[in-house]
Each structure stands twice: as structure tokens, then as C-alpha cells.
Amino acid sequence: MPETKTVRISDDALARALGADELAAAFAKKGHEVQRTSSWGMHWLEPLVEIDGRGWGPATPEDVDDILEGGASELAIGAIAEHPFIARQQRLTFARAGRTRPLSLEDYEATGGWAGLKRARNIGSARILEEVTQSGLRGRGGAGFPAGIKWQTVARAPADQKYIVCNADEGDSGTFADRMLIEGDPFALIEGMAIAGEAVGADKGYVYLRSEYPDAIRKLEAAIGLSAGIVAPFVCEVRVGAGAYVCGEETSLLNSLEGKRGEVRAKPPLPALEGLFGKPTVVNNVLTLAAVPHILSEGGAALYDSLGIDRSKGTMPIQLAGNIRHGGLFETAFGVTLGELVEDIGGGTESGRPVKAVQVGGPLGAYIHPDQFDIRFDYEAYTAADALIGHGGVTVFDDTADMGAMARFAMEFCAAESCGKCTPCRIGAVRGVEIIDRIRAGGRAPDHVERMDVMHNAPRHGRSREQEIGLLTDLCETMKFGSLCALGGFTPFPVISALKYWPEDFAGKTAGEAEAAE
Amino acid sequence: MSTKEHKIGEIIAQHHRREGPLLPILHDVQAEFGCVDAESEALIAKGLNLSRADVHGVVSFYHDFLAEPDARPEVQICRAEACKARGVEEIMDAAAAAAGERVKLTTVYCLGLCSAGPSARVGDRLHARLDGPRLAEIIENA
Numbered sequence: 282m283p284e285t286k287t288v289r290i291s292d293d294a295l296a297r298a299l300g301a302d303e304l305a306a307a308f309a310k311k312g313h314e315v316q317r318t319s320s321w322g323m324h325w326l327e328p329l330v331e332i333d334g335r336g337w338g339p340a341t342p343e344d345v346d347d348i349l350e351g352g353a354s355e356l357a358i359g360a361i362a363e364h365p366f367i368a369r370q371q372r373l374t375f376a377r378a379g380r381t382r383p384l385s386l387e388d389y390e391a392t393g394g395w396a397g398l399k400r401a402r403n404i405g406s407a408r409i410l411e412e413v414t415q416s417g418l419r420g421r422g423g424a425g426f427p428a429g430i431k432w433q434t435v436a437r438a439p440a441d442q443k444y445i446v447c448n449a450d451e452g453d454s455g456t457f458a459d460r461m462l463i464e465g466d467p468f469a470l471i472e473g474m475a476i477a478g479e480a481v482g483a484d485k486g487y488v489y490l491r492s493e494y495p496d497a498i499r500k501l502e503a504a505i506g507l508s509a510g511i512v513a514p515f516v517c518e519v520r521v522g523a524g525a526y527v528c529g530e531e532t533s534l535l536n537s538l539e540g541k542r543g544e545v546r547a548k549p550p551l552p553a554l555e556g557l558f559g560k561p562t563v564v565n566n567v568l569t570l571a572a573v574p575h576i577l578s579e580g581g582a583a584l585y586d587s588l589g590i591d592r593s594k595g596t597m598p599i600q601l602a603g604n605i606r607h608g609g610l611f612e613t614a615f616g617v618t619l620g621e622l623v624e625d626i627g628g629g630t631e632s633g634r635p636v637k638a639v640q641v642g643g644p645l646g647a648y649i650h651p652d653q654f655d656i657r658f659d660y661e662a663y664t665a666a667d668a669l670i671g672h673g674g675v676t677v678f679d680d681t682a683d684m685g686a687m688a689r690f691a692m693e694f695c696a697a698e699s700c701g702k703c704t705p706c707r708i709g710a711v712r713g714v715e716i717i718d719r720i721r722a723g724g725r726a727p728d729h730v731e732r733m734d735v736m737h738n739a740p741r742h743g744r745s746r747e748q749e750i751g752l753l754t755d756l757c758e759t760m761k762f763g764s765l766c767a768l769g770g771f772t773p774f775p776v777i778s779a780l781k782y783w784p785e786d787f788a789g790k791t792a793g794e795a796e797a798a799e
Numbered sequence: 800m801s802t803k804e805h806k807i808g809e810i811i812a813q814h815h816r817r818e819g820p821l822l823p824i825l826h827d828v829q830a831e832f833g834c835v836d837a838e839s840e841a842l843i844a845k846g847l848n849l850s851r852a853d854v855h856g857v858v859s860f861y862h863d864f865l866a867e868p869d870a871r872p873e874v875q876i877c878r879a880e881a882c883k884a885r886g887v888e889e890i891m892d893a894a895a896a897a898a899g900e901r902v903k904l905t906t907v908y909c910l911g912l913c914s915a916g917p918s919a920r921v922g923d924r925l926h927a928r929l930d931g932p933r934l935a936e937i938i939e940n941a
Binding site for chain 2: 294295297298299324325327451452453454455456457460492493494495496520521522523524525526537538539540541542543544558600601602603604605608609631640643644674676677678679682687690694698700
């Protein structure tokens with residue numbers, strides 16, 4: 282009888298989508314004990330098998346025998362914790378990734394779980410606010426607003442009821458850290474929310490989670506049930522979104538939670554003063570709240586403040602996605618350059634072709650040219666470069682990408698997902714698609730109205746490609762400064778950056794060809 | 800009382816004490832009947848003391864709620880930036896051919912498997928690292 286081994290395989294949605302369940306079943310069938318853990322975040326190796334700290338991936342049920350005999354050398358990566366991708370990271374928010382079973386209270390406590398909450402309850406509201414402010418933690422959802430200031434505002438607002446709302450409506454393409462955290466370490470989020478509740482005087486928390494994440498919904502609901510007695514009197518509840526990207530915007534999210542259309546609200550009033558059901562509300566992203574238990578542990582705030590550069594403190598869970606060889610989750614202190622992330626850590630494109638563009642910050646983030654790869658991961662540095670770090674998604678494109686088509690898609694996406702409340706976004710996005718089509722067609726001939734005899738003042742020569750580009754630039758200015766929220770306001774970032782760095786992708790036909798085609 | 804009326808009454812009773820009960824109710828109605836049609840809207844409006852316009856406004860806002868049922872099996876395909884960067888657009892023709900009239904293909908943004916696209920979802924089952932033949936196989940088995 283061969284010895285029974287403990288085999289650890291992630292039950293993260295990504296690992297499961299790649300066959301982790303079948304793999305786990307194959308090991309169990311051989312009589313081995315299978316533990317389902319969170320994912321280490323090395324996605325190109327999923328499903329990853331861990332036995333005695335050593336890893337094999339990506340593995341299939343056919344590899345089971347080889348792995349058990351210590352073979353399958355082409356899949357072997359050695360000691361997982363010493364793998365360069367893991368060893369180079371500084372994991373605070375994702376400290377448990379790969380190391381614990383997501384729904385095991387025992388594992389959570391054994392790795393320092395609930396210590397932050399216990400300490401928070403001892404030191405009281407004023408000192409929690411002080412430490413969160415001191416840590417320099419900023420909102421990880423994209424806006425980067427200092428969490429401590431937001432919490433102080435809510436704490437000072439007089440009200441009979443306050444709320445903690447966790448924004449888990451992670452709709453940005455290229456981002457998956459919220460999903461991984463909720464699936465891999467749900468108690469950390471619950472603990473963070475309970476600490477926030479302690480700080481501002483709220484006893485009710487909602488997690489607004491998107492319907493596209495069925496695994497996360499199931500796990501978080503289970504975790505809330507398991508930990509209810511520990512966080513009481515604080516109560517947490519999951520609310521499932523209904524497929525609207527714009528509900529990731531905080532005021533739209535609040536409307537959706539209230540059971541309304543997910544339309545954006547004008548600010549002020551700030552949600553901190555008049556949020557959910559008109560009550561003072563902390564709205565924070567998953568990663569912001571999940572960073573809190575560490576900050577509230579002994580000496581956590583000072584450590585957090587010591588990491589990072591300038592006004593971007595602590596660590597950021599960066600998500601490497603798209604056409605990249607080593608995709609996955611990379612948490613590190615702010616300040617890492619984009620070139621390091623893409624070329625060095627990410628290993629360049631998966632297709633092996635040269636990198637053409639990198640979109641940082643999701644669908645509303647700018648496309649960054651490899652010439653700008655020395656840009657440091659820092660809120661202000663990206664703002665200065667007309668870009669944004671958003672939720673930390675890094676999506677890589679190889680040289681086959683058509684940036685004109687991607688710019689068009691940005692407008693198309695905005696048109697599809699606009700809540701319709703403000704005109705620049707609702708109508709501007711549709712017009713944006715049309716203008717980009719005309720730019721790529723080389724301009725346009727006079728239309729039938731302009732050609733009518735009565736239209737004395739109408740131009741007779743149609744519109745040139747250059748004029749259409751002027752129109753697009755103008756439209757983007759209007760959207761940027763006239764939209765109520767980031768959807769309309771930031772859609773110009775990918776459009777203008779694509780136009781600026783890859784004008785040849787907008788060339789399409791020449792003016793003469795367009796006229797001939799007319 | 801029709802069975803629909805009865806069922807919707809039960810769903811409302813289950814949720815009406817919650818704060819902001821409309822979305823959870825709509826999710827349950829969508830799951831039960833495969834759509835939230837005008838009749839359901841009217842029943843929900845009555846149950847929550849809202850106007851039918853209020854309820855219709857919410858139902859029509861969200862992509863997840865359908866006005867009429869669709870009996871076809873559904874395959875959701877992510878076509879956002881990260882999956883585009885990994886070639887989802889190149890396999891869409893093959894997907895459409897495999898789906899034909901029998902399977903409903905829905906575009907979603909996004910499934911959160913951005914480092915391992917193209918990806919698809921059938922029910923609660925996710926699939927990643929797809930190529931044309933693999934996606935076609937998933938669609939044929941849906």
C-alpha cells in the first residue's frame with residue numbers, strides 16, 4: 282500500500298475553469314487526501330498541484346501517476362513558495378493566497394486571522410481612524426481616495442444608522458483580484474468590513490457582488506454564515522448585481538442596492554454623508570477593505586506607510602492579463618515600472634510576438650506604448666501621463682492588435698454600458714463609434730441633406746479625415762469634462778491614447794479612395 | 800390565483816422585509832420563470848407598493864433580466880479587452896457556426912479569467928484557455 286499523500290489543488294474559479302475539479306477527483310480516486318486551497322495566483326500554471334510544498338502545473342488527470350511518482354519533470358516547478366514569481370512579491374492583502382483553505386476558520390485563525398478585529402475592538406474608533414489614516418491606504422477601486430479621510434467623514438456624521446458597503450462589482454476587463462480575494466480569503470474581507478463598522482459606528486454591511494462571479498457568491502455567502510458569531514453584532518449580507526458594468530460606480534451601486542435603476546447620482550451629497558438609503562455610508566473596494574486587517578494588526582499601519590513611493594503607500598495587487606506569458610496576481614509595493622511588470626515578471630507576450638500596447642486600469646485606462654515602459658506604478662505618475670492605474674489591471678496586446686478597433690470598442694463598450702443619466706456619455710459614446718468609423722473610412726462625402734439646393738451654407742466637400750479627428754478630439758474633451766462619472770469621463774483615455782500612439786491604425790482608406798467608394 | 804401569481808407572492812414574502820428587496824426578488828423571478836415579463840412586473844409592483852413603471856424601469860435597466868423567456872441553452876462568451884488580446888474575435892465565426900439557431904450566444908464583459916482567455920460560461924460552469932474547436936465543442940454540448 283503506497284503512502285497517502287496530501288495533495289493541494291486550488292478551487293479558485295480560474296483553476297476550476299481549467300479542469301482543477303477533474304484533477305482533484307483523479308487524485309482522490311487514487312486514495313490520496315485532496316485539500317482545496319486558494320490560488321497562488323500563477324495562472325499560467327493552473328491547475329497547479331502541490332505536494333509537500335512542491336508544484337506541478339499545468340496538470341491534467343493524465344499526469345497524476347507521473348506526479349505521484351515524482352516524475353512529470355516538464356511540469357515540475359520545484360518549491361512553490363520559492364518560485365521567482367512568488368518570491369519577488371510582497372504579499373500583504375494576498376498573504377494567504379495558495380496557503381490556506383478559503384472556508385477554513387481554523388486556517389484563517391492560524392494565519393493571524395481576526396487579530397486585526399480584536400485589536401480594533403480594544404483600541405476603539407478614534408485610534409482605528411488614526412491608524413488607517415496613518416497607513417496612507419487609498420481606495421483600491423480606482424479613484425485612490427484616502428480611506429482614512431472617508432472613514433472619518435462617516436464617523437463624524439450623526440445618524441441613527443450607518444452602512445459599510447463593499448464594492449465587489451469588478452467589471453473591468455483585465456482585473457480579477459477582487460474575485461480571487463473573495464474566493465480565496467473571504468474572511469479577510471469580512472474582517473475588514475467589521476473593522477470599518479467598528480471605526481465609523483455601522484453595524485450593517487453589504488457586499489455588492491456581480492452575477493458573473495458565481496463561485497465568489499457561493500463562497501462569500503458560506504463565509505458570512507461561518508463567521509457570523511465572530512463579527513457580531515456586525516452583520517454582513519451579499520447582494521448580487523444584475524450585469525450592469527456601471528454599477529461599479531459607487532453612487533450607481535447604491536441605487537442598485539436600494540432596488541433602483543443603477544443610474545449615477547450627482548455628487549454632492551457625498552455617499553459618506555448621504556449614501557445608502559440616505560444614511561452615511563462607507564463605500565470601499567474589496568481590496569481596500571481586505572487590506573485593513575493587516576493594517577490594524579500590531580505595527581501594521583507603520584509598515585504599510587513605509588512601503589511604496591510618494592503618496593502611493595503600501596502594496597497594490599496588480600493583475601497581469603491578456604496576451605502575457607506569466608499572467609496572474611502580482612502584489613508588490615507601489616513604484617514598480619510597467620516594463621518590469623510586462624517584460625520581466627510577465628515574461629512578455631504569450632504569443633511570443635513583440636508587445637504593441639498595454640492597457641492599464643481596465644477598459645477606461647489608457648493604452649500605453651512600450652516607449653513609456655519606465656512609468657512607475659503610482660497614482661500620480663499615471664495621472665501625469667494621462668493614464669490611470671484604476672484597479673490595477675494590466676492587459677497586454679501583441680503587434681497583431683488593431684488599436685483603431687480597440688478605440689472603437691472603448692466607445693462601443695461605453696455606449697452599451699452607459700446608465701443614460703448624462704448626455705456626454707449616453708450620446709457621446711454612440712457618436713464616438715460613428716466618428717471612428719468615418720476616420721477609418723478616410724472621412725466622408727457630403728450627405729444627401731448637405732447636397733440639397735436649399736442648403737446654401739452647407740459644406741460641399743464633405744469632411745476630411747483630419748476634420749473627423751478634430752471632431753473626435755473635441756468629443757473626447759466634452760465627455761471627459763462633462764460626464765457625471767468615470768464611465769463617460771474616462772472612456773476618452775483609451776481612445777485618445779490609441780489615436781496618439783498608433784495613428785496608422787486609424788488610417789483606413791485615403792480620402793480619394795473614400796470618395797471613389799461613395 | 801394562478802400558479803405564477805402564487806409563486807411570485809411567495810418570492811415577495813421571502814424578501815419583502817429586506818432593505819431594498821427589488822433586485823433579490825427580480826433575480827428569483829428570473830431564475831424561476833426564465834424572464835421577468837409584464838405580468839410579473841405588475842405583480843411585483845403590487846406586492847411592493849411600487850408603480851409598474853418603477854419596476855419596468857429597473858427590469859429593463861439590467862442585462863440579466865429578460866422580458867421574454869428563451870428556451871435555448873445559453874453560452875456566455877467574454878469579449879472584453881483581455882480576451883480580445885488573446886484572440887476571442889478570431890474564433891467567434893466558428894462559435895456562431897457551432898451555435899446555429901439552437902444555442903444562444905451572449906457577449907459578456909467579463910468573466911474575470913483575464914489571464915487565461917478566451918473564456919466562456921455555461922450555467923455556473925466556467926471554461927478558459929479556449930480555442931476554436933474547444934469552444935465549438937462546449938457550444939455543441941450546451
